Amino acid sequence: MKASRLLHLLLLLQTRQRVTTTELAERLEVSRRTILRDVEALSAAGVPVYAERGRNGGIVLVDGARLNASHLDPGELEALSVSGLDDALLSRLGLGEARQAADRKIAAREAATPAARASARLSDIILVDSRPWLSGAIAEVDVAELAWALRGRRRLRIAYRRSADAEPAARVVDPYGLVAKAGRWYLVADVEAGGRLFSLERLSGYEVLDRPAELREGETLRTVWTALSARTESTGDVIVTARLRATRLDLARRVLGSRIRTVAPADEGWCMVTLGYPEIEAVRQLLQFGDHIEVLAPDAARHRLRELAQDLVERHAPRPESV
Known part of the structure; x- marks a missing residue:
């Protein structure tokens, strides 16, 4: 633990040259006395670092000194290889601390380059947050443990x-790996030589079997996921035409995504949209737009929405005791 702390201290100094003992103590979560002892130990080992007293004092790394501490260990490289994950997802994979260490080393390396110091880093002006809005969904299984289990290719x-079932059922799968999509985790696996997606929110348990996974030749996690996601997001062959309030068009783009085929102006305050669905039953998604939408065609879609709306009216009729 001390070696890790000393390395962290050196990286901070390489980035800024001078840091107060109070700030170092806060960053490293130790006392100021411990920081001073660490500085003494580093100085005794020949590291050009010293404590400077006074109003503008602090812990100082001799100007021009460059420390070869920018290499990344295997854990840090793995953390960077899944850089699309946010801090929460990295922590669940057990890579949170490794990612922080890698970031410190990168910052120290950049601080040694005059051109890099003269401009902002991309990480300072771009933030990637892969969590979905308003979502508290949590996978039942431990993602980190499952990820390590999958390394064995068993x-x-x-x-x-399944979403339509009340209880889980057992099945044997040949896993390719895990995918984090919009803050949710999915297991990508073959079932009888066909690709399938399994949401970890509905995966209540697993057992690693003593048999190698039988994966299709030439297929990888990336190729199978690409095919499955394309199939999932397919708009289908049912074309629905509707009038939509223009004020709800931005919301429709967020909610309906690639299901929107075309958009054209209509009456004042309205627009005409065509949507693609895999089946008529899927038009129930449009109920969330309430009186901001009117489905014009096909008749089967209008009929199904009318049935669903009538069912809602009956379910929300005044209760006898409240009449």
């Missing part, structure tokens, strides 16, 4: 509940 027996 078959799994999983307990999985």
